Amino acid sequence: MPQHEPYAFVSYSSVDEKLAKSLAKKFDKAGIAHFLDRKRIDLGDNFKVRISKGLERCTDLVLIASPSSLKSPWVFFELGQAVAFRRRILTLLTHPGLELPSFLSDFQYAESATDIIEYFKSRSAKAKRPRGLLIPNHVESQGSNNVLLEPSPSLIHFMERFPPAWFHEHVAIDGAVELHTFPDQANQYGGISREQCRTIATDVEWSDLAQSQLNSDKLLLLGKELQGWIGTRRAKPNRIRFLVEPPAQMVLDNNEFQMRIGNSDYFTMRTVNALSIRSNESSGEDAIKSVFDHFWGEAKTPFSATTVPYHISAQGVLFITDPQTGLKYLVLTLPGRQRAPLVPGWNVSFAEQMWAPSPRSSQPSWWENYVEGLTIAPPNQRTGDSDVWDTVLRGLYEELGVQQSDLMAFPKLIASCIEQDMYFVAFIFVLQAKLTLNELQKRRLASPDKEIGPIAAYPVEGVLPDGTRLDPLVQFTKLLSEPNFDGGPYLIPRPAESLVDRWHLSSRLRIYAAARNLVGNRVLDHIDLAV
Numbered sequence: 001m002p003q004h005e006p007y008a009f010v011s012y013s014s015v016d017e018k019l020a021k022s023l024a025k026k027f028d029k030a031g032i033a034h035f036l037d038r039k040r041i042d043l044g045d046n047f048k049v050r051i052s053k054g055l056e057r058c059t060d061l062v063l064i065a066s067p068s069s070l071k072s073p074w075v076f077f078e079l080g081q082a083v084a085f086r087r088r089i090l091t092l093l094t095h096p097g098l099e100l101p102s103f104l105s106d107f108q109y110a111e112s113a114t115d116i117i118e119y120f121k122s123r124s125a126k127a128k129r130p131r132g133l134l135i136p137n138h139v140e141s142q143g144s145n146n147v148l149l150e151p152s153p154s155l156i157h158f159m160e161r162f163p164p165a166w167f168h169e170h171v172a173i174d175g176a177v178e179l180h181t182f183p184d185q186a187n188q189y190g191g192i193s194r195e196q197c198r199t200i201a202t203d204v205e206w207s208d209l210a211q212s213q214l215n216s217d218k219l220l221l222l223g224k225e226l227q228g229w230i231g232t233r234r235a236k237p238n239r240i241r242f243l244v245e246p247p248a249q250m251v252l253d254n255n256e257f258q259m260r261i262g263n264s265d266y267f268t269m270r271t272v273n274a275l276s277i278r279s280n281e282s283s284g285e286d287a288i289k290s291v292f293d294h295f296w297g298e299a300k301t302p303f304s305a306t307t308v309p310y311h312i313s314a315q316g317v318l319f320i321t322d323p324q325t326g327l328k329y330l331v332l333t334l335p336g337r338q339r340a341p342l343v344p345g346w347n348v349s350f351a352e353q354m355w356a357p358s359p360r361s362s363q364p365s366w367w368e369n370y371v372e373g374l375t376i377a378p379p380n381q382r383t384g385d386s387d388v389w390d391t392v393l394r395g396l397y398e399e400l401g402v403q404q405s406d407l408m409a410f411p412k413l414i415a416s417c418i419e420q421d422m423y424f425v426a427f428i429f430v431l432q433a434k435l436t437l438n439e440l441q442k443r444r445l446a447s448p449d450k451e452i453g454p455i456a457a458y459p460v461e462g463v464l465p466d467g468t469r470l471d472p473l474v475q476f477t478k479l480l481s482e483p484n485f486d487g488g489p490y491l492i493p494r495p496a497e498s499l500v501d502r503w504h505l506s507s508r509l510r511i512y513a514a515a516r517n518l519v520g521n522r523v524l525d526h527i528d529l530a531v
Contacts, residue, residue, distance in 0.1 A: 007058045009078070023062070026116075027117070030121060032117070060088040092112075149508060152174055210305045214291075235376060236378070238379045246296060249299070268309060313425075316396055318350070331455065332490075335451060350400060352395025401446045473519060
């Protein structure tokens, strides 16, 4: 289980520097990691950038609250960054009875450095991990008042490879954990538009990195895994995008999310996935560690080929509103029988890999020396997706036949996640269309890919024919409380008695992210974050 050790950021006014240094010494003695701004910032460094990086790494901000610090612009800048990063804020009062601004009165405060140290010691003593959900039980057979949604054992093992700060205070359910959330001014889960995301498409090729940075033994291990996966089946090394570096968390004062992307291929993604699954299934050799030395890195620092490559996908959560009845539905899908998906189960609502353009040069790929005798189909010619909005809109049409003109608003990017064993960064979108159920079914039947099988429309808001008014919070929690989903009663065009299947690894995390986006902080009226 990953340990989320506390990391304190000390915010103070220069007038209180003596007290700040005294607190830092106590942190050192107690073995508590901390960031004391003037101690950690070198001459010539960009002060604002270093402060932001320190706050991004921290788990808690300790404010030394004094008459001077409450007038300091830099202190308020640091507070604003901490709130945007969703960090805990603890206030150390220098003067008993000091009147605090109203927005600080909601946070914990202490009257002595000893209280602060004891708090951090207590935090260090507890095992930390991303938080699950505690939701009301709507399944009679489960026999308890609440249902705890937690990460799977495989996901817990998967997360041990990552720096704990990346998952601090985020949510992990089943086989997926949040990586980023995207706030707006009205709702910290409100999502961002295309204009707020800057995508920098580079010519970086993962194959070139691998051949220049990985030794021959590691390339051979990758090649053997690829041979085992392809076997005798016909396969295409279609090109997909990967992250060149970890994107930083988005903060409100910047209001822009930046991602730098390069080019890879499906063979690399599928091989990494096979290595990861084999590692989890074996109690002995950790196969993926035999190839990759690192599993994540610092934000905006380029990955090397010794770090697992993170491919990119878009996950679309589709809601449709029937213009005739006013009912809003959440669309859920199962893969078609002819498709053997990497991850089975009820999907909310679809997922699509981000395409990379066809190669500009004839440079051999890393895998070409290891596929002799295997049948390899030539890749499709593609121009590639310029950003994840291209990907989600393409997936919406190819998987479900729904076009952008059917949407009531442009897609909102609300979160990203990583799924166990997949080493994908999946960007989660909310899409809202105005269609009748019959129109949705016609579009799905005419979709180009034909990969989706049964499709269900689960009502979340509006008035049912019997006059019952649906509360979206109750509807979402009912859905989340189901360990498996029975889509039979909601199938279109005709309901069935039952069609029970497991959830896709990240489906319940997507449902929760979409619920936060649609109803804002009211979601906590029905759903608690589990400690």
